[in-house]
Amino acid sequence: MTRGRPIAFSPDAATNAAMQVFWARGYESASTRDLLEAMNISRSSLYQAFGNKEQLFLETLRRYRGNLIGQLNRRLEASPSAMAFLEGLFGETAREAGSERAGLGCLIFNSASELGQRGDLAASEARRSVEAITGLFQEAVMRAQAEGDIAADRDSLALATYLTLGMAGLRTLLKSGADRAQVEAAAQLLLDTLR
Amino acid sequence: MTRGRPIAFSPDAATNAAMQVFWARGYESASTRDLLEAMNISRSSLYQAFGNKEQLFLETLRRYRGNLIGQLNRRLEASPSAMAFLEGLFGETAREAGSERAGLGCLIFNSASELGQRGDLAASEARRSVEAITGLFQEAVMRAQAEGDIAADRDSLALATYLTLGMAGLRTLLKSGADRAQVEAAAQLLLDTLR
DNA sequence: TGATTTATGGACTGATCGGTACTAAATTCC
DNA sequence: GGAATTTAGTACCGATCAGTCCATAAATCA
Numbered sequence: 001m002t003r004g005r006p007i008a009f010s011p012d013a014a015t016n017a018a019m020q021v022f023w024a025r026g027y028e029s030a031s032t033r034d035l036l037e038a039m040n041i042s043r044s045s046l047y048q049a050f051g052n053k054e055q056l057f058l059e060t061l062r063r064y065r066g067n068l069i070g071q072l073n074r075r076l077e078a079s080p081s082a083m084a085f086l087e088g089l090f091g092e093t094a095r096e097a098g099s100e101r102a103g104l105g106c107l108i109f110n111s112a113s114e115l116g117q118r119g120d121l122a123a124s125e126a127r128r129s130v131e132a133i134t135g136l137f138q139e140a141v142m143r144a145q146a147e148g149d150i151a152a153d154r155d156s157l158a159l160a161t162y163l164t165l166g167m168a169g170l171r172t173l174l175k176s177g178a179d180r181a182q183v184e185a186a187a188q189l190l191l192d193t194l195r
Numbered sequence: 196m197t198r199g200r201p202i203a204f205s206p207d208a209a210t211n212a213a214m215q216v217f218w219a220r221g222y223e224s225a226s227t228r229d230l231l232e233a234m235n236i237s238r239s240s241l242y243q244a245f246g247n248k249e250q251l252f253l254e255t256l257r258r259y260r261g262n263l264i265g266q267l268n269r270r271l272e273a274s275p276s277a278m279a280f281l282e283g284l285f286g287e288t289a290r291e292a293g294s295e296r297a298g299l300g301c302l303i304f305n306s307a308s309e310l311g312q313r314g315d316l317a318a319s320e321a322r323r324s325v326e327a328i329t330g331l332f333q334e335a336v337m338r339a340q341a342e343g344d345i346a347a348d349r350d351s352l353a354l355a356t357y358l359t360l361g362m363a364g365l366r367t368l369l370k371s372g373a374d375r376a377q378v379e380a381a382a383q384l385l386l387d388t389l390r
Numbered sequence: 391t392g393a394t395t396t397a398t399g400g401a402c403t404g405a406t407c408g409g410t411a412c413t414a415a416a417t418t419c420c
Numbered sequence: 421g422g423a424a425t426t427t428a429g430t431a432c433c434g435a436t437c438a439g440t441c442c443a444t445a446a447a448t449c450a
Contacts, residue, residue, distance in 0.1 A: 004396025005446040026309065028224050032438055042399050043439085049397090053438065103312030109367055113308040114221065116370030117298030130371040158380035161373065165381045169364025172304055175311030176325040178356065185353035186360045193388045199426025200416040227408055237428050238409085244427090248408065 011049055014039040019060040023107045026114050027057055027122060058125055064107045065129045072136050082143035083150070086163070087191055093170055094187035097180035105171045108133065112168075130164065137163040141194075150194055159194065166190040206244055209234040214255040218302045221309050222252055222317060253320055259302045260324045267331050277338035278345070281358070282386055288365055289382035292375035300366045303328065307363075325359065332358040336389075345389055354389065361385040 017038040021030045032053055036043055050056040072089070079085035096102040111126040138160035144150040150159070170190075173183050212233040216225045227248055231238055245251040267284070274280035291297040306321040333355035339345040345354070365385075368378050 002396085003394070003448045005398075007397065008446095024312075026223075028221075031436075033436085042397090044398055044400080044441090047439070105308070105311070110308065112367055112371040113300070113305065116300070116367075116372070117219075127371050130368075130373070155380065158377060158384065161368070161377040162381040162384040165364035165368050165378075165385070166360065167364070168367035169360035169362070172307055172311075172363035172367065173325075173356070173360050176307040176322050177311070178325070182353060182356040183360075185350065186357040189353065189357040189388055190360070193384055197426080198418050198424070200428075202427065203416095226406075228406085238430075239411090239428060242409070 007045075007049070009039070009041050009045065014041055014049070015056075015060055015063055018056055019064055019107070022057055022060050023064070023104055023110070026110060028114070030057075054120075054122060057122060061107065061111060061122075061125050061129060065132055068106075068108070069132050069136055073139075076136070076140055076143070081147050081149060082140045083147070083194070086137075086140055086144070086194070090166070090170065090187045090191055091184070093167070093174070094184045095180070097174055097178060097183040102174035102177075105175050106167075109168045109171045130168075133167070134160045134164045144194070162193065163190075202240075202244070204234070204236050204240065209236055209244070210251075210255055210258055213251055214259055214302070217252055217255055218259070218299055218305070221305060223309070225252075249315075249317060252317055256302065256306060256317075256320050256324060260327055263301075263303070264327050264331055268334075271331070271335055271338070276342050276344060277335045278342070278389070281332075281335055281339070281389070285361070285365065285382045285386055286379070288362070288369070289379045290375070292369055292373060292378040297369035297372075300370050301362075304363045304366045308367075325363075328362065329355045329359045339389070357388065358385075 017040070018035050021034050021038045025034065030053075032043070032046070035053070035056065036046060039046065041049075046056065050059060075089075076082060076085045079088070108126065108129040111122070112130050115123045115126050117123070134157075138156050141150060141156045141159045141163070145152045145154070145156065166187075170183070170187060173186070212235070213230050216229050216233045220229065225248075227238070227241070230248070230251065231241060234241065236244075241251065245254060270284075271277060271280045274283070303321065303324040306317070307325050310318045310321050312318070329352075333351050336345060336351045336354045336358070340347045340349070340351065361382075365378070365382060368381070
């Protein structure tokens with residue numbers, strides 16, 4: 001049996017709460033006070049359980065990545081076609097234009113933009129997360145090629161990088177409050193390239 | 196004649212120095228000490244000449260936008276064709292991959308990403324700057340249509356929004372340290388859509 | 391029950407934040 | 421040469437930053 005006073009909070013729920021804070025405010029602007037309040041734990045518990053702010057951030061970013069990639073993978077598998085999956089994903093994202101959700105962006109692209117040029121762990125974790133998105137897109141592209149929706153002789157990695165670029169750009173447009181109709185039209189143009 | 200002690204620094208040069216700081220570090224992470232050191236002026240001079248940190252940022256962002264749009268306009272005018280201008284612009288940007296310059300990104304897209312969802316002046320100035328980029332792209336698209344490189348019946352604003360999305364995504368890819376060959380291939384795919 | 395172990399609450403730390411206040415310096419006008 | 425005016429230097433302000441420390445609480449084990 002484990003000895004000592006038992007932990008009084010769910011590390012899982014606390015990590016999720018921290019994720020929301022980093023997502024909405026960014027890494028540097030998220031203060032430890034913001035985090036403590038959202039996680040509803042004491043300062044000593046945070047440092048005891050997570051080490052420090054950077055490690056907590058790494059934990060939340062890895063979880064976000066795991067959640068996102070897992071969810072997208074399931075959705076891809078459940079889709080009638082990989083092309084339908086991509087159309088659904090980009091279409092839905094574009095339709096967020098003007099909503100409160102649009103302002104949040106994606107934690108991965110937010111982090112890549114904020115931390116990209118730093119040489120630390122957080123930066124490389126952001127990089128890996130972007131690569132994970134490209135990896136998922138490549139799977140989708142290859143399946144779309146197998147299904148005959150994309151020509152088999154096209155470079156799947158180049159197309160996947162193009163889709164990552166597209167999603168990152170889409171997220172930036174949404175953050176800058178772009179008009180919904182224009183964003184939807186631009187997303188449509190993005191997907192037309194695949195055909 | 197103006198009375199009193201004359202200013203001992205060039206507001207122009209100081210603004211440029213501040214721009215570099217905001218560009219490299221972002222708005223929130225750029226401390227007034229960073230700014231003072233780069234601008235090589237005293238604290239009182241900063242507040243006397245620029246008001247406060249936010250106003251200084253607005254000044255630098257407006258200048259960056261003016262410089263960028265002006266330079267791109269001149270380059271567009273000097274280009275043999277609008278399509279060649281776009282190809283040159285996206286090609287050159289993609290070729291930055293891996294360089295130190297790539298980590299900096301673009302002050303406008305950096306600001307849109309960092310400040311997008313805030314409701315203040317800085318956020319709306321970032322928004323206007325993104326719109327200015329779209330405006331420039333629309334001019335290029337319309338000229339390319341007049342020159343027969345883009346079908347005249349296509350929606351120039353939608354294409355321009357698509358190009359803004361593309362440049363924003365390209366900048367994010369560069370920041371995340373993406374492989375140069377892949378970035379170049381993705382940029383090529385972006386431009387293929389126009390034809 | 392009492393020794394041991396772990397978690398919690400929160401006071402505290404030194405550093406840094408953006409911004410202000412006040413004095414000294416440098417100029418023009420009379 | 422003052423008087424007036426503007427800039428420059430810097431000490432200082434309260435607030436906040438990430439992180440530490442320590443007394444206390446809550447559990448297990450003997």
